[in-house]
Amino acid sequence: MKTTLILFLLVASQLIHSQVIPFNSDRWEFLTDSSKIEIHNGKEALYFKGGVALIKDSEFLNGTIEFEVSFPGNRDFMGAIWRVQDERNFEEFYLRAHQSGNPDANQYTPVFNGSSGWQLYHGKEYAVPYKYKNDEWMKVKIAVAGTQAEVYIEDMGKPVLFIPELKREVKKGKVGLKTFARLASAHFANFKFTNNPDQKLKSKIEMPVVETKGLITSWLISNSFDGKLLEEKYNLTKEDLSEYSWTKLESERTGITNMARVQGISKNKNTAFAKLVINSESEQVKKITFGYSDDVKVYVNGKLVSGGSKIFRSRDYRYLGTIGFFDDIYLHLKEGKNEILFAVTENFGGWGILAKIENQEGIEIIE
Numbered sequence: 001m002k003t004t005l006i007l008f009l010l011v012a013s014q015l016i017h018s019q020v021i022p023f024n025s026d027r028w029e030f031l032t033d034s035s036k037i038e039i040h041n042g043k044e045a046l047y048f049k050g051g052v053a054l055i056k057d058s059e060f061l062n063g064t065i066e067f068e069v070s071f072p073g074n075r076d077f078m079g080a081i082w083r084v085q086d087e088r089n090f091e092e093f094y095l096r097a098h099q100s101g102n103p104d105a106n107q108y109t110p111v112f113n114g115s116s117g118w119q120l121y122h123g124k125e126y127a128v129p130y131k132y133k134n135d136e137w138m139k140v141k142i143a144v145a146g147t148q149a150e151v152y153i154e155d156m157g158k159p160v161l162f163i164p165e166l167k168r169e170v171k172k173g174k175v176g177l178k179t180f181a182r183l184a185s186a187h188f189a190n191f192k193f194t195n196n197p198d199q200k201l202k203s204k205i206e207m208p209v210v211e212t213k214g215l216i217t218s219w220l221i222s223n224s225f226d227g228k229l230l231e232e233k234y235n236l237t238k239e240d241l242s243e244y245s246w247t248k249l250e251s252e253r254t255g256i257t258n259m260a261r262v263q264g265i266s267k268n269k270n271t272a273f274a275k276l277v278i279n280s281e282s283e284q285v286k287k288i289t290f291g292y293s294d295d296v297k298v299y300v301n302g303k304l305v306s307g308g309s310k311i312f313r314s315r316d317y318r319y320l321g322t323i324g325f326f327d328d329i330y331l332h333l334k335e336g337k338n339e340i341l342f343a344v345t346e347n348f349g350g351w352g353i354l355a356k357i358e359n360q361e362g363i364e365i366i367e
Contacts, residue, residue: 018194021055029056031087032179038187041070041137045187046177052081054176055193061172063196065142071097071186073134076179078186079106080142082193083173088114088264091168092178093142093151097186100132104320108149109350110167113264119293119312119350120256121167122322125208128161137189145199146170162203167258207253214358215255220246220275220367221262227271227295227345236302236341244273248367255354256323265346274353276340277367280333284362287330288340290355291323295345300331301338311347323352333363 021027023037023046032051037044046053065080079094090111099105108126109118118126130153132138141152143159147166150159175193179186222244233240251257259272278286298306306329310321331340344353357363 018192019055019058020190020192023053023188023191027055027057029054040187040189041135043068043137043189045070045189046191047184047187048177048179049184050179052084052087052176052178054081054084054174056174058174058176058193059172060144060175060193060195061170061197062145062199063194064144064199065175065193066139067177067191068137068139068189069095069186070135070137070189071095071132073097073100073132074185076185078179078184078188079177080140080175081111081178082142082144082175083168083171084176085171085173088112089168090173091144091149091166092116093149094178095132095140097132097134100134101129103127103129105130105132106151106161108151108161108163108166110258112168112258112260115258115260115264115346115351117167117258117260117350117352119320119322120258120352121350122320125164130160143199143201145201148201148203148205150201150203159201159203162201164205164207165253167252210254212255214356214360216251216257216276216355216357216365217255218248218250218367219257219353220273220277221249221257221259222246222273222275224263224265224269224272226268227343230271230297230343234304236299236304246275251354255356257353259344259351259353260346265351270347271343271345272351274342274344275367276355276365278331278333278338278340279364279366280335280338281362283335284333285330286333286357286359286363287328288355288357289325289328290342290353291326292342292344292354293323293350293352294321294347296353297343298329299339299341299343301334305329305332312349321349323350323354325354325356337366 035048084090151161
């Protein structure tokens with residue numbers, strides 16, 4: 001019995017292993033514009049701009065990530081990344097230093113194919129108001145357990161943010177830090193991570209209620225293309241659409257469909273179609289309520305019927321362009337099969353679509 005207990009404790013100690021990684025260790029990989037190690041506010045600290053700093057040999061699934069951060073309160077973004085598959089795919093939590101005290105003082109977001117989705121993921125599930133202490137060291141801890149996480153700032157006994165649904169696949173990956181190009185003026189100290197397969201969270205596990213009436217639960221997403229191809233394109237023919245391939249993408253429980261899950265954007269390929277096929281019992285009109293990020297053109301049976309733009313700061317200096325059920329279109333459906341195409345263009349902050357048709361009497365959404 002005693003031998004069994006000793007073996008159990010040895011195995012447990014290997015599974016729950018905390019690793020403090022000095023910034024001068026060769027285990028770090030700096031994929032940044034610039035970086036340096038220096039003394040800041042009495043501590044050996046890492047300062048870097050525009051990129052990520054990764055623990056090259058790390059494997060992290062569940063456990064905790066801890067670090068200290070100090071910044072002056074300028075317009076800066078800095079934080080931690082985990083379950084990193086490559087430079088374009090990971091989970092992320094960062095602080096918005098200049099938004100101290102505001103509802104968007106920080107942000108959880110997944111990154112798919114190089115696209116950070118903060119315009120899609122906003123509100124109390126993804127950010128929390130917090131008043132930062134400028135030019136002082138603040139401790140941050142992120143506890144990760146399966147599809148959920150908690151964030152602690154300063155007070156390590158009480159989480160400030162509970163994230164009920166991490167968006168990426170639960171899969172081992174690297175851990176590290178990230179800052180944003182040209183903006184960073186943050187220093188990091190005392191970075192460590194702990195692997196714990198039995199990580200427990202303190203928060204009450206309760207998923208927010210979502211109104212699902214009429215929600216569109218899946219889309220067909222095309223391959224990406226240059227959005228300029230649709231300039232002054234008022235009608236689409238079968239020949240125009242023959243070159244596209246289609247991937248079925250399930251919506252999230254909120255109805256948000258992160259199109260970056262299918263593919264990333266490149267300089268000349270920043271647009272994709274999100275397609276619905278609706279079978280109508282008769283000629284009729286149906287209202288569809290929708291949201292998008294960042295630009296959209298809507299085609300019904302090949303005819304352009306609407307368009308819009310919600311690019312970050314395109315309306316005023318504080319306009320965020322976050323997604324929501326903010327727009328309506330009245331679909332003039334013919335009897336039989338109708339093809340609805342949302343050509344969604346991404347610029348910055350999230351590539352997404354969501355929609356609902358609350359009155360679905362006399363129609364069937366077949367794709």
